[in-house]
Amino acid sequence: MERRSHIYGVMGEFATPEQLTHAVEKVREAGYRRLDAYAPFPVEGLSQALGLKRNLVPLITLLGGLAGGVGGFGFQYWVAAITYPMNIGGRPLNSWPAFIPVTFELTILGASLAAVFGMLALNKLPQPHHPVFNVHRFSHASADRFFLCIEARDPKFHLADTARLLQSLHAHHVSEVSDD
Amino acid sequence: MAAQEYRAPESVGRLQQRALTVGGVALLVSILGAVRTPGLFYQSYLMSFMLILGLTLGSLGLVMLQHLTSGHWGIIIRRPLESATRTLPLLVAFFLPIMFAGMKYLYGAWLDPERVKEEPLSDFQQKYLTHGGFITRAVIYFAVWLLLMALFNSWSKQQDANQTDRALRRRLKMLAGPGIILYVFVMSFAAIDWVMSLSPHWASTIYGFLFVAGQLISSMSLMIAVVVLLARAEPFASVLQKRHLHDLGKLLLAFVMLWAYFDFSQLLIIWSGNLPEEISFYRTRLYGGWGVVAVIVLVFHFFVPFFLLLSEDVKRNAKVLPKIAVWLIFMRLVDLFWMTRPEFTSRAMPTWLDVVLPIALGGLWLGYFAFNLKQLPLLPLGDPKLAEAIEHHER
Numbered sequence: 293m294e295r296r297s298h299i300y301g302v303m304g305e306f307a308t309p310e311q312l313t314h315a316v317e318k319v320r321e322a323g324y325r326r327l328d329a330y331a332p333f334p335v336e337g338l339s340q341a342l343g344l345k346r347n348l349v350p351l352i353t354l355l356g357g358l359a360g361g362v363g364g365f366g367f368q369y370w371v372a373a374i375t376y377p378m379n380i381g382g383r384p385l386n387s388w389p390a391f392i393p394v395t396f397e398l399t400i401l402g403a404s405l406a407a408v409f410g411m412l413a414l415n416k417l418p419q420p421h422h423p424v425f426n427v428h429r430f431s432h433a434s435a436d437r438f439f440l441c442i443e444a445r446d447p448k449f450h451l452a453d454t455a456r457l458l459q460s461l462h463a464h465h466v467s468e469v470s471d472d
Numbered sequence: 473m474a475a476q477e478y479r480a481p482e483s484v485g486r487l488q489q490r491a492l493t494v495g496g497v498a499l500l501v502s503i504l505g506a507v508r509t510p511g512l513f514y515q516s517y518l519m520s521f522m523l524i525l526g527l528t529l530g531s532l533g534l535v536m537l538q539h540l541t542s543g544h545w546g547i548i549i550r551r552p553l554e555s556a557t558r559t560l561p562l563l564v565a566f567f568l569p570i571m572f573a574g575m576k577y578l579y580g581a582w583l584d585p586e587r588v589k590e591e592p593l594s595d596f597q598q599k600y601l602t603h604g605g606f607i608t609r610a611v612i613y614f615a616v617w618l619l620l621m622a623l624f625n626s627w628s629k630q631q632d633a634n635q636t637d638r639a640l641r642r643r644l645k646m647l648a649g650p651g652i653i654l655y656v657f658v659m660s661f662a663a664i665d666w667v668m669s670l671s672p673h674w675a676s677t678i679y680g681f682l683f684v685a686g687q688l689i690s691s692m693s694l695m696i697a698v699v700v701l702l703a704r705a706e707p708f709a710s711v712l713q714k715r716h717l718h719d720l721g722k723l724l725l726a727f728v729m730l731w732a733y734f735d736f737s738q739l740l741i742i743w744s745g746n747l748p749e750e751i752s753f754y755r756t757r758l759y760g761g762w763g764v765v766a767v768i769v770l771v772f773h774f775f776v777p778f779f780l781l782l783s784e785d786v787k788r789n790a791k792v793l794p795k796i797a798v799w800l801i802f803m804r805l806v807d808l809f810w811m812t813r814p815e816f817t818s819r820a821m822p823t824w825l826d827v828v829l830p831i832a833l834g835g836l837w838l839g840y841f842a843f844n845l846k847q848l849p850l851l852p853l854g855d856p857k858l859a860e861a862i863e864h865h866e867r
Contacts, residue, residue: 390740
């Protein structure tokens with residue numbers, strides 16, 4: 293029984309963040325687009341080198357904040373002025389200054405929930421497994437090593453050539469990443 | 473790079489000349505108002521004075537804040553900030569007319585024995601709000617600010633010559649912390665004396681903070697406009713980067729929010745208490761013509777700048793950001809109009825003096841500021857983080 297093993301990509305391991313950023317730049321110059329870099333800490337300039345575009349998190353956060361604010365104010369208005377109108381110290385039913393603190397809190401709540409869950413959704417998280425974990429040494433990505441993975445989906449991907457390219461960029465180890 | 477002197481470009485000299493001319497002419501025209509309608513004149517004068525006081529003292533606050541944090545944003549604007557603080561002698565001069573001639577038109581509510589008889593003051597107020605007390609305290613306020621201004625400016629200048637002197641750096645930091653407290657403390661008292669005492673029967677404990685937050689907005693707005701103008705020519709053209717504007721824009725957003733927070737806190741507490749002597753402040757200001765001004769302040773001093781400044785693109789845009797900044801300085805004037813004028817009239821319309829006097833005082837202030845800007849290098853050469861602050865980043 294032969295089971296056909298798919299290749300997810302090729303992964304190179306680097307010793308320093310500078311080597312990683314350099315490799316990312318060179319690989320992108322060579323025309324590769326489907327790639328991702330992994331590092332134990334935020335590396336300055338890496339996002340730019342990867343050409344990461346703006347994402348939707350700010351917009352989702354804004355919408356969440358607006359929904360929280362409008363909803364918070366609307367709910368208080370509905371309760372205090374429509375369903376259960378009550379004269380409190382002669383103030384108008386729509387006693388708006390008193391509604392602002394709750395409106396403010398719900399704006400923050402809406403914005404932060406939208407930011408966290410929007411970020412998770414855009415990252416397709418939670419995700420229990422990812423092919424890069426098939427590479428044994430990848431656990432070093434959260435300790436002391438820097439990884440660059442070029443995915444097989446990339447139109448320019450060629451197993452041997454891509455591996456050679458990574459090698460030429462001073463990758464310590466170059467490994468195939470299997471898809472299962 | 474290191475040997476560069478960062479002299480101010482010639483455009484600063486032109487700005488100085490134009491501002492002084494416009495300000496001088498406007499001041500001459502306004503004297504007509506001082507002779508014919510001294511009451512109206514001093515109402516506008518106080519408002520204009522508080523605006524330019526904000527530009528100066530807000531800068532003093534930001535100078536101390538930047539010494540405490542040593543952020544790159546602060547190193548970029550430190551010399552413009554220091555130049556703004558050095559206009560303080562002009563503020564002293566501008567205060568003299570209020571002290572010697574304007575008091576009786578402005579502070580009749582506690583100065584005029586007839587009015588005090590009608591609406592009596594408390595024992596403490598009668599002892600505190602006196603002609604002599606007002607003047608003595610004003611002398612103390614200006615002395616404190618002048619001292620802080622002189623120390624920060626002279627140490628900063630010494631630092632240019634002794635770049636390796638760590639003791640100077642420490643001394644600047646050591647004074648900055650207590651200095652900020654002192655500035656806010658003294659400004660609170662000054663706001664009570666000069667503005668809140670227009671209506672001595674009303675009191676608010678957050679009043680001084682309203683002015684401090686407004687002053688920080690004024691000063692940061694001015695700094696954004698100034699660095700963008702300076703960046704039209706060398707040496708600032710190759711110094712100023714988008715990341716600097718981004719930081720200044722973020723701080724401006726923070727100050728706008730701080731101001732709104734203080735202003736709203738005052739309203740919320742008074743609204744909740746609903747006591748006759750407190751609510752009078754908002755009875756006059758939230759209804760009728762003044763209510764329209766209140767909505768204008770809410771929308772254009774808070775909502776519009778707030779939503780615009782939320783955007784990263786706007787904060788990094790050297791064309792849009794200074795426009796918002798200048799707009800906010802104008803809104804500071806409208807806010808001061810709304811704070812002071814309802815004590816004198818129920819008519820929410822500016823007089824011609826409300827146009828001429830801000831131009832007069834503002835123009836002379838700007839001219840003096842430009843003059844100060846030419847005196848020293850545009851960047852603090854002795855700051856140990858200068859190289860790092862002007863290093864070019866991709867973002």
